[in-house]
Amino acid sequence: MTLRWELPDGSFRTGESGITGQDLAGAIGPGLARAAVAVELDGELLDLGRPLHTSGKLRIITDRTEEGRDILRHSAAHVLAQAVLDLFPGSTFAIGPPIEDGFYYDFGIDHPFLPEDLSRLEERMEELIAADQPFIRRSMSRAEALEVFQSHPFKLEIIESVDPSEVAEGEEVTVYSNNGFVDLCRGPHVPSTGRLKAVKLLRSSGAYWRGDENRPQLQRIYGTAWESRRSLKDYLHRLEEAERRDHRKLGPALDLFSFPRQLGAGLMVWHPKGGMVRKLMEDHSRKLHEHFGFEFVFSPHLARSQLWETSGHLDFYSENMYPPMVLDGGDQYLVKPMNCPFHVLIYRSRGRSYRDLPIRLSELGGVYRYERSGVIHGALRARGFTQDDSHTFCTRQQLPAELDMHLLFVLSWLRDFGFSEFEADLSTRPDKFVGDPQLWEVAEEALLRSLQKGGVSHRVAEGEGAFYGPKIDVHVRDTIGRRWQMSTIQVDFALPDNFGLEYADTDNVFRRPVMIHSAKAGSIERFFGVLVEHYAGAFPLWLAPIQVTVSPVADRHSDYARQVAEKLESVGLRVRVDASSDRLGEKIRRAMTAKHPVVMVVGDQDVKNATVGLRRFGETQEKRAVPLPEIAAALAEEALPPNSLPG
RNA sequence: GCUGGCGUAGCUCAGACGGCCAGAGCAGCUGAUUUGUAAUCAGCAGGUCGUGGGUUCGAGUCCCACCGCCAGCUCCA
Numbered sequence: 001m002t003l004r005w006e007l008p009d010g011s012f013r014t015g016e017s018g019i020t021g022q023d024l025a026g027a028i029g030p031g032l033a034r035a036a037v038a039v040e041l042d043g044e045l046l047d048l049g050r051p052l053h054t055s056g057k058l059r060i061i062t063d064r065t066e067e068g069r070d071i072l073r074h075s076a077a078h079v080l081a082q083a084v085l086d087l088f089p090g091s092t093f094a095i096g097p098p099i100e101d102g103f104y105y106d107f108g109i110d111h112p113f114l115p116e117d118l119s120r121l122e123e124r125m126e127e128l129i130a131a132d133q134p135f136i137r138r139s140m141s142r143a144e145a146l147e148v149f150q151s152h153p154f155k156l157e158i159i160e161s162v163d164p165s166e167v168a169e170g171e172e173v174t175v176y177s178n179n180g181f182v183d184l185c186r187g188p189h190v191p192s193t194g195r196l197k198a199v200k201l202l203r204s205s206g207a208y209w210r211g212d213e214n215r216p217q218l219q220r221i222y223g224t225a226w227e228s229r230r231s232l233k234d235y236l237h238r239l240e241e242a243e244r245r246d247h248r249k250l251g252p253a254l255d256l257f258s259f260p261r262q263l264g265a266g267l268m269v270w271h272p273k274g275g276m277v278r279k280l281m282e283d284h285s286r287k288l289h290e291h292f293g294f295e296f297v298f299s300p301h302l303a304r305s306q307l308w309e310t311s312g313h314l315d316f317y318s319e320n321m322y323p324p325m326v327l328d329g330g331d332q333y334l335v336k337p338m339n340c341p342f343h344v345l346i347y348r349s350r351g352r353s354y355r356d357l358p359i360r361l362s363e364l365g366g367v368y369r370y371e372r373s374g375v376i377h378g379a380l381r382a383r384g385f386t387q388d389d390s391h392t393f394c395t396r397q398q399l400p401a402e403l404d405m406h407l408l409f410v411l412s413w414l415r416d417f418g419f420s421e422f423e424a425d426l427s428t429r430p431d432k433f434v435g436d437p438q439l440w441e442v443a444e445e446a447l448l449r450s451l452q453k454g455g456v457s458h459r460v461a462e463g464e465g466a467f468y469g470p471k472i473d474v475h476v477r478d479t480i481g482r483r484w485q486m487s488t489i490q491v492d493f494a495l496p497d498n499f500g501l502e503y504a505d506t507d508n509v510f511r512r513p514v515m516i517h518s519a520k521a522g523s524i525e526r527f528f529g530v531l532v533e534h535y536a537g538a539f540p541l542w543l544a545p546i547q548v549t550v551s552p553v554a555d556r557h558s559d560y561a562r563q564v565a566e567k568l569e570s571v572g573l574r575v576r577v578d579a580s581s582d583r584l585g586e587k588i589r590r591a592m593t594a595k596h597p598v599v600m601v602v603g604d605q606d607v608k609n610a611t612v613g614l615r616r617f618g619e620t621q622e623k624r625a626v627p628l629p630e631i632a633a634a635l636a637e638e639a640l641p642p643n644s645l646p647g
Numbered sequence: 648g649c650u651g652g653c654g655u656a657g658c659u660c661a662g663a664c665g666g667c668c669a670g671a672g673c674a675g676c677u678g679a680u681u682u683g684u685a686a687u688c689a690g691c692a693g694g695u696c697g698u699g700g701g702u703u704c705g706a707g708u709c710c711c712a713c714c715g716c717c718a719g720c721u722c723c724a
Contacts, residue, residue: 104719112651205719206650213721217650220719248716253658261697261715320723367724372648373715375722385724473724485724523724554681581681589685603683615684622684 005041005058015052022048022191025060035062035227037071037195038188045071047137047188063195063227073098075135075190076125076199076225077105082181083124084109084221087117093183094154094209094218101235102224106207108154109219113204118221122201132194133178137187145173148182154209154218155184198232199225241480247532248378254537254594256545257379257528266376266383268525273545276574278528280543282364284416284641285388285521291645292409294362294390299342301366305332311341312498316467320369339365340492340517343391344499347513352503357513358394358402364524365389379529386524392516393501396439399514400446403489406518407450410474410487413520416642417531418540419486421477424451424458427465434468435493443491443514444470468494478534486527490517538595538617541639548575548635549591550612553584553603560607564600567628571636592617598635 001017005024015024021039025032025048039046042056045067052058061068077096084091084107096105113121140148142159149155159173176185178193190196200223207220226232243249251257256274259267270278286296305324308314313321317337324332336342343361352359368384375381394402414422426447429440447470451458456474465471471490475483492515495501502510521527531539541547548568552561558579565575576596578587584601591599601613605625614631615622 114651203718204651207720208649211721213649217720219650222719259716265715369724372722374648374650374720376716381723387724488724519724521724526724551684552681553683556681581679581687583680583682583687584684585682586686587684592685599684601683605683613683620685624683 003052003055005052005055008059013058017053018051020049020051021046021060024052024058028060032060032062035064035068036060037063037068037190045188047135048191049134050137050188069225069227070098071188072190072196072227073103073225074185075193076196076223077103078135078176078178078181078183078185078189079125079128079193079196079199080105080121080201080221080223081107081183082128082178083121085181087120087124092152092154095158096183102202102222104207104220104222106154106209106218106220108209108216111219112206113219113221118201118204121221122199125199125201128179129193129196129199131179132192134192135176135178135189137174137176137189139172139174142171142173145175145184148175149184158184196225197227198229199223200232200236238480242482242533245480245533245536246378247380247529250532250537251379251529254532256532259378264383265373266371266381268379268382268384274528276545277531277539277543278524280641281521281524281528282388285364285413287641288409288413288416288520288645289362289390292360292405293358294360297343297346297361297363299336299339299346299363299365301368302333302335303341305334307341307345308334310498311344312468312494313337313341320371322368322370335368336365337367337369339363339367339387339389340391340495340515341499343389344495344501344515347391347393347501348499352393352501352513354395354503354505354511357503358392358398360390360392362388362390379525382523382525385526387519388521388524390518390520392518393496393503393513394516395503395505395511396442396514399443399491399516400449402516403446403450403491404453406489406516407454407456407472407474410489410518410520411454411456412644414474414476414486415644417527418534419476419478422456423475423477423483424456425461425464425473425475426451426458427461427471427473428463429470430463430465430467432467433465434497439493439514440470443493447472447489447491466490468492476530478530479536482533484530486522486530487520488518488522491515492517538597541597541635542641544595544597545574546576546594546596547573547639548598548600549578549587549596550575550600550602551578551584551587551591553601555579555581557602557604557607561602564602564612564628567632568635571632573632573635573639588615600631 002014003017004012004014006012013024025036036048038048038061040059040061063069063072081093081096088109091107091109094106094108096103145159146156173184174186175182176187176189202222202224204219204221206217209215209218224235226235255271257268257270260269321337322335324334326332346361347359364386366386371381371383392402428444469491471488473485474487475485477483496512496515501513503513505511550561550564552558561577565577568575588599595617597617599615606612609625610628611625612628612631613622613624614626
């Protein structure tokens with residue numbers, strides 16, 4: 001029987017029933033045959049070696065695509081499992097999926113994997129790959145599978161759990177075997193182990209079975225696999241690049257901030273240079289808040305436990321709060337993990353009318369959250385941090401317009417700091433929720449509409465909203481493509497209820513306002529940490545703590561250097577004169593290492609002509625004889641805070 | 648919190664098997680040098696070897712506990 005397949009480009013191919021994807025790829029071209037790892041027929045992924053028996057839409061998956069790499073990595077995970085079972089008899093294996101940029105496999109084994117074990121395993125994997133063992137697919141009944149995997153309890157659990165995404169539909173399960181090693185797997189796989197060109201094991205760690213900390217802890221090995229040595233090298237280079245940008249290294253190295261051990265985990269201090277950047281961030285934040293109609297409020301760092309009872313934090317958040325201090329007549333005081341209850345009290349400090357709404361309160365509020373020791377991560381996840389927190393109280397009718405405005409605000413803010421790629425998550429009503437389902441729907445709809453209006457690419461995270469309301473989290477991509485969660489806009493139905501907030505409406509009926517929590521930077525500390533990584537420590541001119549270093553060539557140019565500095569300072573620039581007796585090369589190197597955006601070199605010629613030599617960070621070639629007044633004006637202009645506000 | 652790894656000067660690192668006064672480079676200080684675009688030379692100073700116990704004639708090296716850091720799990724701004 002002749003079958004007919006439609007390819008993605010709209011062309012058609014025909015072939016006899018029983019022909020394989022490999023044959024088909026070969027018929028199209030030898031390059032494609034080499035790159036092919038699987039085919040997709042009517043949405044179903046099949047091994048290259050699977051005989052095709054139906055016509056339909058067909059796509060050949062190559063190892064240059066993410067899908068193709070997933071298959072590659074999945075196969076690499078199998079080979080890893082094979083190596084572990086070879087080298088560590090008695091170990092049992094759980095699951096080994098592909099993940100972003102790699103794969104992992106979890107093992108039940110009493111021996112933790114050490115770095116030297118990884119080298120041994122890698123060697124064993126190389127042998128298995130060199131042997132070019134074919135992956136052979138087979139279906140079997142569940143009963144038979146239970147027999148085959150009888151000594152592997154995790155596999156048994158998977159077989160019994162009937163999760164089709166892990167095994168197969170119906171009563172049959174599929175397994176893949178190569179040279180005596182059998183793994184439960186839905187496939188597809190590459191045709192043979194020899195197709196794995198570039199595999200590397202990266203690290204080992206513990207991981208809970210099924211991601212549940214109450215279940216057994218397994219030993220996980222992470223690895224990566226690529227279609228070529230070249231791609232693997234590029235990936236490893238990307239890892240190095242990320243390491244080079246690590247804010248935990250750059251922060252102390254550039255004298256921005258530090259985490260003195262004496263303070264305890266997750267608590268940082270800002271040095272003057274980091275403090276300058278923070279000041280500029282905060283100035284900018286306040287300016288934008290003012291522009292968008294926010295008012296500034298301030299609140300203390302602690303409050304009686306009763307407040308947190310009313311707000312619901314003691315019920316829902318207590319495990320993240322520091323233990324109470326007992327004062328005076330036994331009153332308990334708690335350090336704040338959030339600012340919202342304080343702002344609610346400001347709202348409630350007097351009667352409110354519809355004429356007052358919306359009320360938008362903003363605060364750079366220091367909060368403290370008890371984070372489990374293992375999750376602390378530099379400035380990105382600290383125990384003490386500052387939220388650029390705001391709470392907007394409005395009517396239901398005002399909600400859509402307010403959300404539009406908040407999103408606009410967030411995007412302006414992020415753009416100003418050099419981010420241009422945004423992705424939003426819209427988290428909707430979870431199973432456990434408070435409030436009126438209809439109101440939820442209205443709010444979710446309004447959030448969605450705001451995203452569409454703002455032209456922000458987004459995905460809907462069904463059921464992932466907080467119990468008190470739906471939310472938008474805005475993520476950015478940094479210079480090297482990493483995704484960071486930054487801003488958040490959350491609708492809250494619970495807090496106005498808990499505190500019995502109300503306003504007098506036009507018909508003189510008291511109604512409950514809706515509340516919007518929003519943080520544009522999220523946490524100032526975290527935002528700053530991300531900025532350091534985004535810019536690799538080389539801040540743009542408007543944010544750089546030291547904008548210009550003036551380096552006299554010799555002592556006799558020092559006076560002129562100081563005049564240059566004064567001129568620059570007079571137009572608002574932050575300047576430093578390097579009057580040390582080092583050679584010029586050393587002064588340049590020092591300024592570049594400290595990532596100062598501009599170095600001005602002044603020598604005899606410059607003194608005579610009122611010019612400077614100009615060298616900018618990131619440029620290898622300097623400019624000579626640049627007239628001072630011009631460059632001062634140009635830099636002053638460039639150093640202004642950005643303004644991406646519409647209108 | 649869990650699993651594993653790690654902790655020697657401000658930073659990056661040396662310090663087989665436990666054994667004379669714990670080393671280097673950079674940074675710092677002092678002096679010399681006055682230099683036109685990514686490291687001038689010399690000298691000096693700097694360490695409770697994360698903390699506390701223990702084993703030992705003797706501990707930076709071995710054991711235990713705690714603290715902190717790193718990777719991941721879980722959780723999250």
